[in-house]
Amino acid sequence: MSSEQKSSKLWGGRFGEATAASVEAFSASIDYDSRLYRYDIAGSRAHATMLAANGLLSRDELKAIIDGLTQIEQEIDRGQFEFRQDLEDIHMNIEKALADRIGPAGAKLHSARSRNDQIALDLKLYLRDQCDSLVQLLDGVRRGFTQLARAYLGDLMPGYTHMQRAQPVLISHHLLAYFEMFSRDRERLLDCRKRINICPLGAAALAGTGLPIDREQVAELLGFDGVTANSMDTSGDRDFAIEFVSCCAQVQLHLSRLAEELVLWAGSEFGFVTIADRFCTGSSIMPQKKNPDIAELVRGKSGRVVGSLVTLMTLMKGLPLTYNRDLQEDKEPVFDAVDTVSASLAIVAELLDNLQFNTDRMRSATQRGFMTATDLADYLVLKDVPFREAHGIVGRIVGYCIERGCELGELKLAEMRKFSPAIAKDVYEVLSVDGSVESRISIGGTSLQRVEEALHAAENQMGIAR
Ligand code: ARG
Secondary structure (H helix, E strand, O other): OOHHHOOOOOOHHHOOOOOOHHHHHHHOOHHHHHHHHHHHHHHHHHHHHHHHHOOOOOHHHHHHHHHHHHHHHHHHHOOOOOOOHHHOOHHHHHHHHHHHHHHHHHHHOOOOOOHHHHHHHHHHHHHHHHHHHHHHHHHHHHHHHHHHHHHOOOOEEEEEEOOEEEEEEEHHHHHHHHHHHHHHHHHHHHHHHHHHOOEOOOOOOOOOOOOOOOHHHHHHHOOOOOEOOOHHHHHHOOHHHHHHHHHHHHHHHHHHHHHHHHHHHHOOOOOOEEEOHHHOEOOOOOOOOOEOHHHHHHHHHHHHHHHHHHHHHHHHOOOOOOOOHHHHHHHHHHHHHHHHHHHHHHHHHHHHOOEEEOHHHHHHHOOOOOOOHHHHHHHHHHOOOOHHHHHHHHHHHHHHHHHHOOOHHHOOHHHHHOOOOOOOOOHHHHHOHHHHHHHOOOOOOOOHHHHHHHHHHHHHHOOOOO
16 A cells, blocks of 8 residues: 555554545534634643643744744634644644644644543633623623613512412512523523633543643633543543533523513513514514514524533433543534524513513503402401411402402402401402502512512612612
8 A cells, every 4th residue: 555545644643544535524523613713722822831831842842833823813713724624623623734834843732632631621611701601691681681670660460370360560570580590590600610610631631641741830821720630530521511501501491481471471362562573573474463583483492402401411421431532522512502592692682672561451460360369368367367267268259259250359348258257448458459569578579669679689780870
């Protein structure tokens, strides 16, 4: 076999023939991992700096490497870099381009490093940035909720359990529930970031290296909080990616619940919300239609993000230590989760600016459905009737109202007293929806005072001065 026919790969030394084209096509990841180039180059810069500080590269070699990497980065930025599938992945595309450009010094860059710890590094650097970016996007949505809660402060709506009218609440209370959900998502991402921010470089292939490296220096140069403790764990660990995508899935589930409510509320059965025309789409056949497609798509996209999480977990299940090529399959679900959640958060922040609550309709929905029945039971409790007994009495009064087609507040005192002599004329205060809302002063409750406090705290968090 002539030497031309032998493998031309960076790893080709022991191979007697060129890789089959089908194998190259099947195994290459460059089509998607090229998006990691900035992180790959940042990692190489830090690695080279450390190698030079520890006598593994000369000053001139380091300079050539740094300059070469900068040129390559600029070429990629400008879209002038030619990515090659035969070079498999982002690591080898950049390393080969560097070697072609600067010669022997480029071939020294990979000392004390493996693509196994290199890809873990790239992914961690990328995900660290994505945590920060998602926190920003979440803040946009959180700010939107505080603004809506401020705008509708004092307005009433029915609160639901089992999708049945349950108890009256303030619209702002409902909106601030979402503020809480997205605040937890934010905390989760920041917590996940802590575990991402531990440097894997230096684990090398799986066992560490005998070359005199300084892992802590690399970690410091790249802004990590520390270095990983076990090289074998490091080269096969993707917990951090699973945890990150799990945070994404949780964000998307919260967005999806919001989207579901908006879809329902925008329909004529509810008529609670009007979404601006510019945020809706029409039907190609039914001229009258105005559809809440953005909310529907956000709801629909939750399937993708949960799917990415399941993909990653299934990928890891049963993988022996340490690195296995299976791990290359982690990239696409991670990227898709990032893209989907980022786009959804951005559009939902805009959507919140394009909502108008139909407060009259929401308030009048609180007038039907015996929404103050619990208040009546609590009233009896305060008159020393045991709660279970009070529950039974009110249940019978509700049954009586249903037969007559009236609401609790429409009953005469004498009618009510037939069910319990403990009922007196002060009962009418607790039967009003406003009285009901005002009475709910427990911490986290829906009284105006509590909601104002919660809104104030939320605005403080968002740096909104009042
Ligand atoms: N493209 C690979 C990945 O994404 C990089 C690591 C490859 N390592 C190896 N020994 N083949 O996982």
